Amino acid sequence: MPGKTGKKGNKKGKKKGASKKLPGRNETAEVVVKRLLKCYEKNCAFTESQMCPGIRDGMKKCIENNSLLVKFILQAPDVVVPDTPPILLDPLLATLRYERYTFIRDLHIWDYPMSYNTVASVALLMEKRFYPIRELEMMDCLLTAPHIERLSRSFRASQSLTTVSFDYNEFGDEGCYKLCLGLSGNVNVVSVSLCYCGLGVISGKLLGEMVSTTAVRDLYLDGNDLECEGVMELIQRCADMAENEAFEREEMARRKAEQEAEEEALRKTGRYSPLRGDLSMGSGTDSARSPSPSAKKKKKKKGKKKKKKEPPPPPRVGPWISKLHIANNGIDGYGKGANFAPVICMKLISSLIMNSDCFAEIDLEDNLIGDLAGRELLEALEKRAEAKLPSMKVRTTHRLNTETFSAIVKLGAGLKKKKKKGKGKKKKKK
Structure with a gap:
């Protein structure tokens, strides 16, 4: 007798998801x-x-x-074997x-010495809008200012790029200027990482101008030499905007309190009648117009359609900052302004902490800010909590008064170190 052919027999040997095109x-x-x-x-x-x-x-x-493969990570080998073809x-x-x-989303290049021609090839790829690259990372690739200039020109053509990372490329202030010039008018890039790139005080002013006029809100600048002056230039406009927003919030709260007090006074005199109360006190015709409970249920049933998820709104352009990592940047009493520079710098950062509702992270590790500046930081965190603003993550040096450090850790816990990708990285040269 011929064997039975069931439905299960037809599916035999097929790969899961093989028919999906x-x-x-x-x-x-x-x-x-x-x-x-x-x-x-x-x-x-x-x-x-x-x-x-x-x-x-x-x-x-x-x-x-x-x-599909969407994340491409190209990394040079840790050990070069003789007579082996290069990558x-x-x-x-x-x-x-x-x-x-056209399915590539992230391009990461680690420990690979880039020539100008290769950099130009990457830039040409990004300028083709049908390659929707979201994240571009070139870490320890010996990039110089001309390389950065060529790459940053392609940012204007790309409509998908949101994250740029050039860590461990010592292109200095000139390279930072070229990058900020390329990012001018950009409304897509929201995160920029320039750790250990040899940036000085001048870069603080350049980055401050860039943050104020673009959608960039996350900055990772660990291991540079911004010092107190550069950091203040970086966040000055953001701090001013945060103070204005705080004033507006206070005005709105004051007006709301006055309105509530006025309504309460009218209630006591019996002259207050809300809109809903007026409608309920109308004639029978008004009550006839109101839908019955069964009609309301029917309307609810008809309205049970799944709402399509709307795309997220575009990032805001202006002097707002969300994440600021400035560990190991010479924020201490040895630069310009001597012992008072860290305190003045922390006062400005404290203003940002107290007033900005979008400020979420700050990393000040490996900066000898001193006890007075640490106290400013702690008071700002306490006032932020009193104002009921969203909690934020803070990391600072442990070389502070024990009580101050413990209180800062308690109020701003949760910040983790940025993971170093690829092989172990060298420390910043002094």
């Missing part, structure tokens, strides 16, 4: 990534280079899972362009 393409993710891997392999053979192990393994894993970035960029791989 990509939107706009008549093929699955597995097919797309397979072709991408094959093209990458050919380009590496043509340029006499080896494939990046992380990217190769990521592609193979996506093929197995029938998924190059150009074959990867050529592969993305040839296959028109």
Whole structure:
């Protein structure tokens, strides 16, 4: 007798999710990534280079899972073996362009010495708007001011870029100027990381102007030399805006309190009648017009449609700041202004803490601010709590009065150190 053919027999041997095709393409993710891997392999053979192990393994894993690779991390090997082909970035960029791989979201390049031509290739890729790159990171890539100038020109063309990170590239104040010039008028980038880039006091003023006129609200500047003067130039406009907003909040609270007091006084005299009360005291025709409970239920049932999630609003442009990491920046009593500089600097930061409702994080670790400045910081956190503003995360040096340090930790706990990606990084040279 012939064997029974049931429904289960038809599904035998099919991969989970194998029939799902990509939107706009008549093929699955597995097919797309397979072709991408094959093209990458050919380009590496043509340029006499080896494939990046992380990217190769990521592609193979996506093929197995029938998924797309959206995060590309290219990293030079920790140990260079003699007579071994190098890992190059150009074959990867050529592969993305040839296959028109529009699913890339994040591009990370670590410990890779970048030439100007390679930087230009990355910039040209970003200028093509059908490559929706959200995050660009080039860490320890020997970038100089001309490199930064070429890259930052591409930021204006990209409508998807939100995060830029150039940590451990010592391009100095000139490179910072080129970056801020490229970011002028940008309304998409919200996070910029320039840790250990050799920035000085001048960069504080440049970054302050950039934060005030763009959508950037998260700054990671650990390991530079901004000093007290540079930090004050950076946050001056943000502190002024925060004070104005605090004044407006107080005015609104005062008007609301006056209105409530006036209503209470009218209630005591019997002359206060809210709108709902007037409607309920009307004639029978008014009550007939009001819908019955059953009609209300019907309306509720009809209205039970799933609301589509609206896209998040675009980031605000203006002098607002959310995260500020300025650890190890020479904020101490040895720079300009001697012993009073840290106190003056902390007064300005304290104004930002007390008044800004969007200020969420500040990192002041490895800065010898002193006990007086630490006390200013603590009082600002206490006033912020009294004003019932959102709690914020704070990290500061442990070289403070024990009670002050413990109170700061209690009020501003929760800030974790930024993870160092790739291999262990060297400390800042003194």
